[in-house]
Amino acid sequence: MKIDLVTIFPGLLDGPFKESMIKRAVDKGLVEINLVDLRSYTRDRHRQVDDTPYGGGCGMILKPEPLFEAVEDLKGKAGTGNSVVILMTPQGTSFKQEVARRLSGEKHLVIICGRYEGVDERVRSALVDMEISIGDYVLTGGELAAAVIVDSVVRLLPGFLSEEASENESFSGSLLEHPHYTRPPVYRDMEVPEVLLSGNHAKIDRWRREQSLKRTYERRPDLLEHADLTPRDKVFLDTLRNVEDD
Ligand code: SAM
Numbered sequence: 001m002k003i004d005l006v007t008i009f010p011g012l013l014d015g016p017f018k019e020s021m022i023k024r025a026v027d028k029g030l031v032e033i034n035l036v037d038l039r040s041y042t043r044d045r046h047r048q049v050d051d052t053p054y055g056g057g058c059g060m061i062l063k064p065e066p067l068f069e070a071v072e073d074l075k076g077k078a079g080t081g082n083s084v085v086i087l088m089t090p091q092g093t094s095f096k097q098e099v100a101r102r103l104s105g106e107k108h109l110v111i112i113c114g115r116y117e118g119v120d121e122r123v124r125s126a127l128v129d130m131e132i133s134i135g136d137y138v139l140t141g142g143e144l145a146a147a148v149i150v151d152s153v154v155r156l157l158p159g160f161l162s163e164e165a166s167e168n169e170s171f172s173g174s175l176l177e178h179p180h181y182t183r184p185p186v187y188r189d190m191e192v193p194e195v196l197l198s199g200n201h202a203k204i205d206r207w208r209r210e211q212s213l214k215r216t217y218e219r220r221p222d223l224l225e226h227a228d229l230t231p232r233d234k235v236f237l238d239t240l241r242n243v244e245d246d
Helices: 020-027 064-078 097-103 121-126 143-154 163-168 201-219 231-245
Strands: 002-007 032-037 084-094 108-112 130-133
Touching (some): 002 143, 064 108, 064 121, 084 143, 097 143, 108 143, 130 143, 201 231
Parallel strands (some): 002 032, 002 108, 084 108, 084 130
8 A cells, every 4th residue: 555645744744654563564565655745746936835715814725736736646656546535624524443444445545634724625626535534623734634544544454453453443343342451460459350360261252242342332332333243242231221220
């Protein structure tokens, strides 16, 4: 996979991909991540990427010409014929694990990081395939939001995580993950649940499944609507509901 991040502040994205597991994915050749300076696609002496809004009002707008030229050039260089162009915007679709999973199957992503008041509307309507928001709040720019997308997509690339790790984690199968413990077995009078020390893997699996159901029921009951539940899971959830009713 190749990911091009188009930004006027490439320095902001220098760090996140040069450490830890994302760096390892880059080193292993699972993904190529390029920081593309939008100013390198300007043609004027001042390398102008923004301008004032027509109709007046505050703030600046990213101009269409450098963005169109950048995206067209990057698509051509990738040569996949099916690049996905993403605009980071608080007005976009909420980013979810299922979207990350879908994107992890693509060959080339171009992610446009907005700034100031955002981008010229023609970019949105004619250049972009997807508009993504990482939550209902407004950031100063799209760089941090884009880093979130890259991180969540790259960790789903084949060869990054073991199959077991990605199958069990939160949102896979629409459930939140079970709690985790590590050594020591007792810390400040807080004990690790006995079952985890038992060595009985069938019991441990069942305990984890039930904790996962309980967590989801308590914190994100909305997820249960789409969860893949066995008859045994349903009985367990009924017990939780009955305890609450009593
Ligand atoms: N004027 C815009 C509006 O009200 O919708 C907000 C612009 S914001 C200050 C500047 C840039 O930050 C946006 O163009 C976008 O790229 C990015 N951004 C801000 N919040 C975001 C969010 N929640 N998700 C994704 N990108 C965001």
